[in-house]
Amino acid sequence: MSTLLNFGLPKGSLEEATIDLFAKAGFRISKGPRSYRPAWDDPELDGRFVRAQEMSRYVENGFFDCGLTGRDWVLENGSEVVQVADLVYSRSSNRISKWVLAVPEDSDVQSVKDLEGKTVATELVNFTRGYLEEHGVNAEVEFSWGATEVKVPELVDAIVDLT
Structure with missing residues (x-):
């Protein structure tokens, strides 16, 4: 049987929370400590771990059928x-x-x-x-x-950051 659904899974801080989320849905994902290609307990599912920041581009370009990332x-x-x-869901809570x-x-x-002429640091440039x-x-606006x-x-006047 061939893979029917190719998932993009978030690597990094959301990795374990994502594995737990799939487990709650009845799917087991297992991986080694440095593995980007997890093993699935369902032969119709496949995927790999990539950074959440890049996920939407890979879905848009058709590499993944779907992916988990933030809006x-x-x-x-x-x-x-x-x-x-x-x-x-997040790495530490369900908020x-x-x-x-x-x-x-x-x-x-x-x-x-009041930010006119000021410097703002963020990941969301x-x-x-x-x-x-x-x-x-x-x-x-500078990347952080x-x-x-x-x-x-000391370095910037304001930040845009995740809480």
Whole structure:
């Protein structure tokens, strides 16, 4: 029997939560510690682990039939894909994660308009630029590889980060 459904599974912080999610649905996924190609207990299923940030591009391009990723990464990549379900899970809880725009408490930035000419760090560069443009704000948006919260106020004026 050939594979009928090729899944993209999120590698990294959501990996174990995703394996648990499939287990709750009755599917067993097993993998080695450095494996990107898991074994499935159903011969009609296949897939591999890739970063959630890239998932929507691989689904859009047809490499995967479907994938698990956040709406944030679909928007960031500008991918034209169909959302099949709204799954609420994360690496540590079953709550919805949110992206927030944050500044230090003593900042003179009180609204998005106050970011004019300022620097914002985030993983969601394209989405953040679009948000600022929608509000008529011209600010420098730089990519952050993580630990974004430690960059204010010395390196940047504000951050857009996941809570």
